[in-house]
Amino acid sequence: xxxxxxxxxxxxxxxxxxxxxxxxQIRVVTSEDILALAGAAIGSLGLTWVIYxxxxxxxxxxxxxxCWYLVFLVxxxxxAGLQWNRLVVRDKTMAxxxxxxxxxxxxxxxxxxxxxxxxxxxxxxxxxxWTQTMLSAGPASSLNVGGIVHAAVxxxxxxxxxxxxxxxxxxxxxxxxxxVGGRLERPVRSIVNAMTALPSIVAGLLIYxxxxxxxxxxxxxxxxxxxxxxxxxxxxxxxxxxxxxxxxGTLREASFALGASHWRTVWKVIxxxxxxxLTTAVVLAMARGFGETAPVLLTAGYSNxxxxxxxxxxxxxxxxxxxxxxxxxxxxxxxxxxAFGAGFALxxxxxxxxVIARIVGGGRPGELSRRQRRRLRKEAARS
Amino acid sequence: MAVALTPARPAPAxxxxxxxxxxxxxxxxxxxxxxxxxxxxxxxxxxxxxxIFLIIRGWWALQTDGLSFFTKQNxxxxxxxxxxxxxLPDTLIIGVIACLIAIPVAIFTAIFIAEYAPLxxxxxxxxxxxxxxAIPSIVxxxxxxxxxxxxxxxxxxxxxxxxxxxxxxxVTILVSASTYVGSAMIAGMVVSLMCIPIITSLSREVFSxxxxxxxxxxxALGSTKWGxxxxxxxxxxxxxxxxxxxxxxxxxxxxxxxVLLIVSPTFSLNWHVLQSGADSVAALIAGRWASAGSHELxxxxxxxxxxxxxxxxxxxxxxxxxxxxxxxxxxxx
Numbered sequence: 121x122x123x124x125x126x127x128x129x130x131x132x133x134x135x136x137x138x139x140x141x142x143x144x145q146i147r148v149v150t151s152e153d154i155l156a157l158a159g160a161a162i163g164s165l166g167l168t169w170v171i172y173x174x175x176x177x178x179x180x181x182x183x184x185x186x187c188w189y190l191v192f193l194v195x196x197x198x199x200a201g202l203q204w205n206r207l208v209v210r211d212k213t214m215a216x217x218x219x220x221x222x223x224x225x226x227x228x229x230x231x232x233x234x235x236x237x238x239x240x241x242x243x244x245x246x247x248x249x250w251t252q253t254m255l256s257a258g259p260a261s262s263l264n265v266g267g268i269v270h271a272a273v274x275x276x277x278x279x280x281x282x283x284x285x286x287x288x289x290x291x292x293x294x295x296x297x298x299x300v301g302g303r304l305e306r307p308v309r310s311i312v313n314a315m316t317a318l319p320s321i322v323a324g325l326l327i328y329x330x331x332x333x334x335x336x337x338x339x340x341x342x343x344x345x346x347x348x349x350x351x352x353x354x355x356x357x358x359x360x361x362x363x364x365x366x367x368x369g370t371l372r373e374a375s376f377a378l379g380a381s382h383w384r385t386v387w388k389v390i391x392x393x394x395x396x397x398l399t400t401a402v403v404l405a406m407a408r409g410f411g412e413t414a415p416v417l418l419t420a421g422y423s424n425x426x427x428x429x430x431x432x433x434x435x436x437x438x439x440x441x442x443x444x445x446x447x448x449x450x451x452x453x454x455x456x457x458x459a460f461g462a463g464f465a466l467x468x469x470x471x472x473x474x475v476i477a478r479i480v481g482g483g484r485p486g487e488l489s490r491r492q493r494r495r496l497r498k499e500a501a502r503s
Numbered sequence: 504m505a506v507a508l509t510p511a512r513p514a515p516a517x518x519x520x521x522x523x524x525x526x527x528x529x530x531x532x533x534x535x536x537x538x539x540x541x542x543x544x545x546x547x548x549x550x551x552x553x554x555i556f557l558i559i560r561g562w563w564a565l566q567t568d569g570l571s572f573f574t575k576q577n578x579x580x581x582x583x584x585x586x587x588x589x590x591l592p593d594t595l596i597i598g599v600i601a602c603l604i605a606i607p608v609a610i611f612t613a614i615f616i617a618e619y620a621p622l623x624x625x626x627x628x629x630x631x632x633x634x635x636x637a638i639p640s641i642v643x644x645x646x647x648x649x650x651x652x653x654x655x656x657x658x659x660x661x662x663x664x665x666x667x668x669x670x671x672x673x674v675t676i677l678v679s680a681s682t683y684v685g686s687a688m689i690a691g692m693v694v695s696l697m698c699i700p701i702i703t704s705l706s707r708e709v710f711s712x713x714x715x716x717x718x719x720x721x722x723a724l725g726s727t728k729w730g731x732x733x734x735x736x737x738x739x740x741x742x743x744x745x746x747x748x749x750x751x752x753x754x755x756x757x758x759x760x761x762v763l764l765i766v767s768p769t770f771s772l773n774w775h776v777l778q779s780g781a782d783s784v785a786a787l788i789a790g791r792w793a794s795a796g797s798h799e800l801x802x803x804x805x806x807x808x809x810x811x812x813x814x815x816x817x818x819x820x821x822x823x824x825x826x827x828x829x830x831x832x833x834x835x836x
Contacts, residue, residue: 183658211727222628225703228696229635235646242683247739289542296543300536304543310822311546317750318811321785322553325807329556350549357546382528383535404637411639414759414789439641439760446648446764456613456649463642472635496652 141380152203157216165190193217236467240460249461254424254441259449268462270426271441275466277430278437279343279410280418282348286409287402289349291354299386309361315354323350324415332419339421341430344437346472347415355405363397364390400481407473411466414437438466440501516610538622553811561805563798572805576771578791580798585701587784587806589771593687594783594810596774597762598755600691605698605755606748612699613744618732629707636700644764647693652684652765655692659683663777674778685767687781693761693775698751705750705825709743710736757814784810 168188196216200209242263243249249267257266293312297305327347331337367390373387391398421434422444436444445459528536558565566573567583575586616628632640660683663674676682683689721731737744762783768790769780787809788803795803 139717183655183661186658207727207730211729214617214729214732218611218615221608222615222620224608225635225699226613226628226631229631229638231737232638232642235650236642239649276635290546292539293545296539300535300539300543304540308543308546310819311550313822314815314818315550315758317753317787317814319759319814321757321759321788322557322807322811322814324552325788325804326549326556329560329804330552333560334556353549354546381535382532386535406655407637411637411641413568413639414785439639442645443640443760443763443781446645458647460645463645466639467642470637471634471641474637478630 141291153212156196156199156203156212156291160192160199164188164195167195189220199366233467233471236460236464240457240464241463243454243457243461244464249458253426255426259445259452259455261454263454263457265266265327266458268438268441268458268465270423271438271462272465273426273428274341274420274430274435275410275437275439275469277428278345278348278416278435279406281342282352282409282432283402283406285345286349286352287356290353290405291360291398293353293357294364295386297361299382299390312354312357312361314360318351318354319345319414320351320412321414321418324418326350327415328418338432339419339434341420341427341435344420344435345414345430347419348409348412351412351415352405352409354406356401359401359404360362360394360398363394363401366397367393380436396481400477403473403477403480407470407477410473411439411470413443416440417443438462442466547806548816554808557804557808557811561801561808564802564805572620572802573809578770578799578802579719579803580796585799585802586651587787587809589769589773590787590806591770591809592774593610593769593781594756594785596776597687597691597781597783598687598752600776601694601698601746601755601758602752604692604695604787605702605751608695609699609702609747609751610706612703612742613710613800614732614736616703616707617710618736619712629704632700632703635696636704640697640758641760641764643693643696644761646740647689647761648764651693653690655689656683659686659688659777671774671776673775675775676778682778685765685779685781687766687776690762690765690781690783691776693765694755694758697758697761698755701754702747702751705747706740706744709740709747713739719744746821746825746828749817749824753814753817753821756783756817757810758783759789762786763789 165188168184168191172184172187193213193216197209197213200212204212237244244266248264250272251269252265252267253270254266254268254269293308297309297312323482324347327343327350331343331346332339337343371389371393372385375389380388416437417440420437420440422440423434423436427433427435442459442462445455445462449455564585565626568575568586570586572586573591574588574820575584576589577584577586579585612632616625616632620628660678663683667674674682717735717739718731721735726734762781763786766781766783766786767779768782768787770778770782773780784806788807791799791803
């Protein structure tokens with residue numbers, strides 16, 4: 121946003137006149153911009169406070185912030201209009217509008233993280249929250265009894281089983297799209313794309329109708345993991361396919377030229393090259409599958425006791441624990457606090473998985489990590 | 504006399520036909536490719552199974568009601584008075600509200616990330632948007648129920664009193680402490696949070712593909728940054744953005760848990776979005792599940808079939824729109 125109307129000269133570095141060959145530092149955001157923003161913000165805050173709190177009989181924090189934002193935009197338009205010409209005013213106002221959209225997204229994420237933490241803190245700080253189950257505690261009991269171990273174990277087991285079922289199948293489907301292709305490639309890709317947007321409750325209905333009603337499987341952790349794998353499969357496929365397509369074609373051709381068969385090429389060349397990207401894809405799908413509520417609600421039942429066997433008996437998971445606490449026992453404030461604590465635990469796992477995915481999948485295919493490069497250097501020095 | 508010169512063509516030899524190159528893959532490769540083909544077809548298989556089993560299990564409800572399944576607005580099984588005639592439009596209402604809020608915010612955020620954000624901030628913002636998409640919807644539902652709903656009641660009340668001339672904002676039930684609790688508006692606001700990351704990430708990818716030459720041409724002609732965005736980036740990204748919005752609508756229609764945690768369920772069509780009483784097909788299924796007898800189960804399966812068909816149609820349409828557009832085709836994965 122360089123200023124146009126006033127024709128402000130770019131501010132040069134101090135001392136550059138001495139050697140004359142130093143690069144000019146061009147200020148993009150001038151002090152006028154910052155002052156206009158600050159003035160509009162503070163002025164609108166004051167105006168909104170006066171009108172909202174003192175003059176009008178309105179209430180609610182949400183309304184206050186909405187009012188403040190709207191008044192801020194109006195004031196900023198006015199302040200800008202006083203200083204600059206119309207073109208510049210339009211440009212700067214759109215920049216402000218657009219920036220607040222970006223900030224809003226960030227604020228939402230941190231708010232979600234923070235809110236569960238703040239509301240669930242009373243429950244989280246007790247050690248029994250992480251080590252006990254709800255078997256011996258009722259919804260009204262105080263926060264130093266009862267915990268979410270049964271839900272956490274259920275979630276982790278179902279995620280593990282669901283990953284075991286969906287990851288190999290998804291990788292093979294991605295390999296089909298990237299390697300084999302042919303006439304079926306476009307239809308399969310469209311179906312996979314449509315399936316990524318499948319409402320998860322339909323996956324739960326499928327497994328209920330197929331496995332439980334037709335095949336007679338009991339409602340169990342295994343049935344829930346089947347439903348979770350139906351949700352995870354298209355995500356694994358799509359994300360892996362994107363990664364596999366980026367593997368350079370020259371590597372594949374070199375392997376063929378050396379006489380390797382197709383499956384050997386895939387196993388020895390393509391998969392190791394794309395390993396970090398594939399790990400990211402799998403971890404992202406796991407993060408998605410961990411938080412799935414609706415399919416598990418239909419297929420795993422609910423239990424207050426620890427059930428480590430996913431094939432027999434009902435299992436609780438973190439999301440179903442939360443649903444049960446809020447919808448069934450919502451009148452008990454302690455239970456609500458526990459629900460928030462479980463929500464916080466859920467978020468922590470998702471964020472950790474997400475960070476792992478970002479760290480692992482940072483590089484391009486074939487790019488060596490620092491440790492691998494160090495090892496290669498050591499081997500070269502030795503030989 | 505001038506003689507027309509024709510280039511001499513070599514006489515066609517009998518054995519000069521192009522040879523057929525047949526590559527016969529080895530047995531290991533044949534097995535490999537067949538296995539991959541079967542895995543690739545697994546998604547067809549799953550979709551087919553969903554259709555088949557939902558139709559089988561929902562058959563009783565569809566047979567009993569026929570087409571009036573889509574028009575009846577009750578949920579009573581003694582006397583077979585049930586239908587999603589109210590719940591289905593309510594789902595669309597929540598979806599429309601969610602998209603009306605999400606689309607402007609998401610597009611502005613995408614423009615910010617693609618055009619205005621400094622480079623270092625860009626990667627972090629992309630990660631934050633992806634994290635926003637990965638947050639489980641139950642966390643959004645908890646936040647919406649316990650933080651947003653109490654705080655938004657004042658705004659809802661203000662809207663109904665001062666913008667009540669707009670028919671959907673009118674409130675027709677008795678005004679009390681619980682008039683505005685569990686309305687379609689609040690559910691739409693929470694669902695919009697879930698649509699924003701989907702629309703943002705796809706729009707951002709599309710905006711970043713706008714050709715650099717056209718951008719520089721706009722600057723060379725003297726436009727401001729916003730002018731360049733408006734005349735180069737937005738028209739280029741139109742197709743991708745429309746496709747992204749349709750994907751967002753698909754997500755909004757299928758959202759279960761957030762809606763379940765917020766709404767006070769109703770079975771009749773309620774287009775007064777500020778007052779209590781809303782539902783979506785997915786939340787109906789999830790909410791009535793535990794207490795459903797076999798007849799109600801069949802009706803829920805039929806409702807699930809309808810939901811599946813709608814979301815499949817919306818998402819397939821979105822895929823077609825994206826692939827046919829100038830911007831989407833370049834970013835199609």
